[in-house]
Amino acid sequence: MGVRSRGFRPGRSLLLLLIGIFIGLFSTWCLWTSSTSSSFPLLKACPAPQVYHKEKGFVLIGIMTAAKYVDTRAYNVWKTWAQHVPGKVLFFVAENTTSVYSELPLVRLKGVDDSYPPQKKSFAMVKWMADNYMDSFEWFLRADDDLYIKGESLERLLRGLDSSRSHSIGQAGLGNSAEYGLLALGQSDNYCMGGPGVVMSRETMRKVSTHLQHCLEHLLTGHEDVELGRCIRKHVGVACTWNYEMQTLFHNNQSTSNKAYAGSLDEVKAAITLHPIKIPSVMRRVHSHVRTIKLNDLREKRASLLSEMSVSPSISLQRNEPSTLQDIPIFSFIDNNRIIFCSDGVNCPRHTLEQRTRGEMGRIITQLFDDFNANARQRGRVLQFQNLQYGYERLIPKYGVDYILDMILWFKKFRPPHRTTLSVRRHAYVQQSFAPLKSISENSLRWKLYGEGGHASDHIHLILPLKGRSQVFARFATHLHNTCMREKKLTLVVVLYSSPDEMETRKKMAEISTLMEVKIVEMGNEVFSRGVALTRGSSHLSADSLLFLTDVDMLISCDALRRIQLNTIYNAQIFFPIVFSEFSPDSWSENDRLLADSFHYGRRRGYFRHFGYGLAAMYKGDLHTIGGFNTSISGWGMEDVDLFEKAVKSPYHRVIRAPEPGLVHIYHPIHCDPSMPASQLAMCQGSKAASLASIDSLVQSINHLP
Structure with missing residues (x-):
C-alpha cells in the first residue's frame, strides 16, 4: 500500500505561520492575566515597548x-x-x-x-x-x-x-x-x-x-x-x-x-x-564623597607602588626649595579646642576651624587607623583614637597639604597572657599630594558640566540696580565697554530709580548702547530696594536666561564673564563669586598707589570678601525655584544673605563659592543709616569697618602711635 504524499499548499502554510507568530506574541505580551474569580486586582506586567538586548x-x-x-x-x-x-x-x-x-x-x-x-x-x-x-x-x-x-x-x-x-x-x-x-x-x-x-x-x-x-x-x-x-x-x-x-x-x-x-x-x-537619600543635592554630595574616598585610595596605592619601585623621592616635609624667606610655607597651629592660629589668613590670628579642615582631619584619622588595624586580629592588638591634642596644617598650592597631628590613642593587646590597655601619645605626619594638572578641551569641559543635551547659555544678562551715582556708573560702563567691546552676547539691564543726576546716567547708557544691548527698567520715585530692583530687572526674561546680579561699584573682566558661564548650570548649580574688595586708598602702601591697574591683589590693597553674597550668577528659572528675593527688605543689605540661604537650602541646586580675580569692588565710603533695622545696621557697620584698612596697615598705625 503506497503512501500518498500531501502536496505543498502555500496558503495553508502561510496561515499556520501567522497563527504561530500570533500565539508567540500573545504569550510573551502579558505576563499575568486578570481573573474574574478573585477580588484582588492581579497584575498585567508587560515588557516595555523598547527592545532589551540580552547581555551577560x-x-x-x-x-x-x-x-x-x-x-x-x-x-x-x-x-x-x-x-x-x-x-x-x-x-x-x-x-x-x-x-x-x-x-x-x-x-x-x-x-x-x-x-x-x-x-x-x-x-x-x-x-x-x-x-x-x-x-x-x-x-x-x-x-x-x-x-x-x-x-x-x-x-x-x-x-x-x-x-x-x-x-x-x-x-x-x-x-x-x-x-x-x-x-x-x-x-x-x-x-x-x-x-x-x-x-x-x-x-x-x-x-x-x-x-x-x-x-x-x-x-x-x-x-x-x-x-x-x-x-x-x-x-x-x-x-x-x-x-x-x-x-x-x-x-x-x-x-x-x-x-x-x-x-x-x-x-x-x-x-x-x-x-534614605530623598534630596537630590544630598545624593550628589554623597556621591562626591564616595568618589573622593576612591580617589584617595588610588592615590595612596599609586604612592605605595612608586615607593616599591624606588622611583619616587623619600617622603619629606621639605617638598620645595625656598629662595627667600617669603617662599617658606607657613604652618598654621590647630588647638584642641578647634581654634586655628596662623599669620597669613584672612581672619587670623585666631578663628574657628573651617568645615573643610574638620572634615578632612576626620577622614585622615579614620584612614590612619583603618590602615593600622588592617591585620589587628592576626597581630593581637588594636589602636583606637581617643582625641587630638593639637596639630599643624599648611597648604602648598603646587604640591598639596601637610598635616602634623598630636594624638592620644588607646593601645590594646587582647591576646592572653599579655592583655593590656594603655593610653599613648603619638605624632602622625601626613601628606596629601595633589594630582598632576590635566588639560581638557573646552568642548569636553562643557560636556562634563552640562552633560549630553544639557543647557548652557552664552548670553549673559547683567542686572544692575542704580539710583544716582552717575559718575560711578560712567566708570562701570566705560570699563565694561573697553574690556568687553568684542563681547557680542551681553545685555546690560539697568533698573533705574529717579535721581538728580539721572540725565547724565541716561547719556552714558546711550553711548554704550551702540556696542552692547542696554535695557532700562524704569522704577521712578519708588523707595530703593535692591531685592525689588533685581526681581523687577529679571521679570521680563525667560526662565533659561543667564543672570549676573551685580553692583555699580564693580569692575568686571571678560575672563570673569567666561567663568560665570562655566560655573552656572541650569537646574543644578548657582555661582556666588568671592570678589576682591579694595581697602580705603588712604591705607595703601606707596607701591599700591603707583599701580594704575585695579586688578592687583596686594594684601594692603584689599581682600577677598568671603562673607559677601551680593554678586550672584544663576538662571532666571533657578532664581524662581529657590524662592527669589525677599522684597520686603528695603535699603542696604540683608537681601543677598537671604537669597544665599535659600540657595543653600534648595534640594535641587548646589552652590559654588570661589574667589574670582576678575571681579574687583572699588572702595567707596559707606554710610549706615541709624534708622536701619538692627540686623541690617550691624551688617552695614561690619562691612564698613572691614573695608577701612588691612591688618598690616592697622598694626603699622598702632606702632607709630606715641
Missing part, C-alpha cells in the same frame, strides 16, 4: 520610582552611582509615566499605577526582571529611588558568594516596636528591609518568580518588603541574612528623611548601600 552581566538593579520623582530622584541616581555598578540599572515606573530625560532607562509596567503602598509595582518589577533577565545576570537587587549603592563594594561582597545557591541578602527586619508581633512572622521568619535594598541570587529569583502571583493574591500586611520576604521564605526556603554586620553594610539612617546624610558622612565608608 553581574548584577541587575531594579529601582522603583514614581512619576513625581522620575525627573529628580531617579535622574540623580542615574547620573551618580548608577554609572559605576558592575551590571545594569533599570527604573520601573507606572504605565503612563514619562520623563524629560530620554536617556533614562524606564520600564513601564502595564496596569501598574503609583498608588501606595506599592505591592503591585514591587512584585511586577521582580517578575519582570526574572522573566526578561533570568539567564543574563547572577544577582538581582530590588531598590527604591532614595537608595545609594556603592557598586564596587557590592561586587566585592557578592563575588565571594555562589549565585547558584539561594540567597536573600540585606538588613533583616522584624518590624518596628509598634508592629512587632503584628506582621504574621514565625519565630524563625524575617524579611529584608526594602529601604536599604534586597539582593537575590539567580537561584532565588528562579524559585520565587513562579509564586509571585500567588503571594500577591494572599497578602497579610500592607508592607511590600514584608510580603516579598514572606514569599521568599515560603517558596525558596531562605530568610534574610541574620548578621549584625548587615546593619552597617546595608545602612538605614534613623534620622528624619530630610536630615539623613546631610551632616556627617562617617557611616559612608563602611557601607554598601545608604538609605
Whole structure:
C-alpha cells in the first residue's frame, strides 16, 4: 500500500505561520492575566515597548520610582552611582509615566499605577526582571529611588558568594516596636528591609518568580518588603541574612528623611548601600564623597607602588626649595579646642576651624587607623583614637597639604597572657599630594558640566540696580565697554530709580548702547530696594536666561564673564563669586598707589570678601525655584544673605563659592543709616569697618602711635 504524499499548499502554510507568530506574541505580551474569580486586582506586567538586548552581566538593579520623582530622584541616581555598578540599572515606573530625560532607562509596567503602598509595582518589577533577565545576570537587587549603592563594594561582597545557591541578602527586619508581633512572622521568619535594598541570587529569583502571583493574591500586611520576604521564605526556603554586620553594610539612617546624610558622612565608608537619600543635592554630595574616598585610595596605592619601585623621592616635609624667606610655607597651629592660629589668613590670628579642615582631619584619622588595624586580629592588638591634642596644617598650592597631628590613642593587646590597655601619645605626619594638572578641551569641559543635551547659555544678562551715582556708573560702563567691546552676547539691564543726576546716567547708557544691548527698567520715585530692583530687572526674561546680579561699584573682566558661564548650570548649580574688595586708598602702601591697574591683589590693597553674597550668577528659572528675593527688605543689605540661604537650602541646586580675580569692588565710603533695622545696621557697620584698612596697615598705625 503506497503512501500518498500531501502536496505543498502555500496558503495553508502561510496561515499556520501567522497563527504561530500570533500565539508567540500573545504569550510573551502579558505576563499575568486578570481573573474574574478573585477580588484582588492581579497584575498585567508587560515588557516595555523598547527592545532589551540580552547581555551577560553581574548584577541587575531594579529601582522603583514614581512619576513625581522620575525627573529628580531617579535622574540623580542615574547620573551618580548608577554609572559605576558592575551590571545594569533599570527604573520601573507606572504605565503612563514619562520623563524629560530620554536617556533614562524606564520600564513601564502595564496596569501598574503609583498608588501606595506599592505591592503591585514591587512584585511586577521582580517578575519582570526574572522573566526578561533570568539567564543574563547572577544577582538581582530590588531598590527604591532614595537608595545609594556603592557598586564596587557590592561586587566585592557578592563575588565571594555562589549565585547558584539561594540567597536573600540585606538588613533583616522584624518590624518596628509598634508592629512587632503584628506582621504574621514565625519565630524563625524575617524579611529584608526594602529601604536599604534586597539582593537575590539567580537561584532565588528562579524559585520565587513562579509564586509571585500567588503571594500577591494572599497578602497579610500592607508592607511590600514584608510580603516579598514572606514569599521568599515560603517558596525558596531562605530568610534574610541574620548578621549584625548587615546593619552597617546595608545602612538605614534613623534620622528624619530630610536630615539623613546631610551632616556627617562617617557611616559612608563602611557601607554598601545608604538609605534614605530623598534630596537630590544630598545624593550628589554623597556621591562626591564616595568618589573622593576612591580617589584617595588610588592615590595612596599609586604612592605605595612608586615607593616599591624606588622611583619616587623619600617622603619629606621639605617638598620645595625656598629662595627667600617669603617662599617658606607657613604652618598654621590647630588647638584642641578647634581654634586655628596662623599669620597669613584672612581672619587670623585666631578663628574657628573651617568645615573643610574638620572634615578632612576626620577622614585622615579614620584612614590612619583603618590602615593600622588592617591585620589587628592576626597581630593581637588594636589602636583606637581617643582625641587630638593639637596639630599643624599648611597648604602648598603646587604640591598639596601637610598635616602634623598630636594624638592620644588607646593601645590594646587582647591576646592572653599579655592583655593590656594603655593610653599613648603619638605624632602622625601626613601628606596629601595633589594630582598632576590635566588639560581638557573646552568642548569636553562643557560636556562634563552640562552633560549630553544639557543647557548652557552664552548670553549673559547683567542686572544692575542704580539710583544716582552717575559718575560711578560712567566708570562701570566705560570699563565694561573697553574690556568687553568684542563681547557680542551681553545685555546690560539697568533698573533705574529717579535721581538728580539721572540725565547724565541716561547719556552714558546711550553711548554704550551702540556696542552692547542696554535695557532700562524704569522704577521712578519708588523707595530703593535692591531685592525689588533685581526681581523687577529679571521679570521680563525667560526662565533659561543667564543672570549676573551685580553692583555699580564693580569692575568686571571678560575672563570673569567666561567663568560665570562655566560655573552656572541650569537646574543644578548657582555661582556666588568671592570678589576682591579694595581697602580705603588712604591705607595703601606707596607701591599700591603707583599701580594704575585695579586688578592687583596686594594684601594692603584689599581682600577677598568671603562673607559677601551680593554678586550672584544663576538662571532666571533657578532664581524662581529657590524662592527669589525677599522684597520686603528695603535699603542696604540683608537681601543677598537671604537669597544665599535659600540657595543653600534648595534640594535641587548646589552652590559654588570661589574667589574670582576678575571681579574687583572699588572702595567707596559707606554710610549706615541709624534708622536701619538692627540686623541690617550691624551688617552695614561690619562691612564698613572691614573695608577701612588691612591688618598690616592697622598694626603699622598702632606702632607709630606715641
